Amino acid sequence: MATTVRVPTATWVGIEIATVDGKKVAYPLLDPIPLSKSAQHEVLWYCTDPTTDLTIEFPGGSPFLKRGPFSVMGEDTVSSGHVRPDALVCTECPTKPRPHQQGHYKYTIRDTKTKQVLADPEVIIRN
Ligand SMILES: [Zn+2]
Numbered sequence: 001m002a003t004t005v006r007v008p009t010a011t012w013v014g015i016e017i018a019t020v021d022g023k024k025v026a027y028p029l030l031d032p033i034p035l036s037k038s039a040q041h042e043v044l045w046y047c048t049d050p051t052t053d054l055t056i057e058f059p060g061g062s063p064f065l066k067r068g069p070f071s072v073m074g075e076d077t078v079s080s081g082h083v084r085p086d087a088l089v090c091t092e093c094p095t096k097p098r099p100h101q102q103g104h105y106k107y108t109i110r111d112t113k114t115k116q117v118l119a120d121p122e123v124i125i126r127n
Contacts, residue, residue, distance in 0.1 A: 026118035
């Protein structure tokens with residue numbers, strides 16, 4: 001009998017770095033990032049500017065098996081690990097308006113060198 005092996009689905013999210021009014025900012029190319037818990041999704045973050053090192057943190061708790069903080073350095077890609085089995089799921093998007101919190105996980109993207117917060121995006125966990 002053949003065994004079914006579930007391959008985790010990775011969502012690649014590039015982070016672009018720009019300078020606006022003399023201040024460095026980061027733009028994740030997907031925000032929010034929608035992920036499925038049952039399909040064991042994970043995020044692969046990378047930075048399009050290899051001269052900027054980034055730190056990704058989930059100040060309110062990580063929805064992933066890896067808690068973070070995640071270090072995005074040079075041309076490397078960092079994996080979040082799968083969505084945790086006990087992660088909360090949003091059942092209200094997009095039918096109900098915000099603000100609702102459940103299943104929404106805010107994270108910060110920081111310049112590792114200066115500690116400055118460059119972006120404040122989010123992940124949405126679905127079933
Ligand atoms: Zn929602």
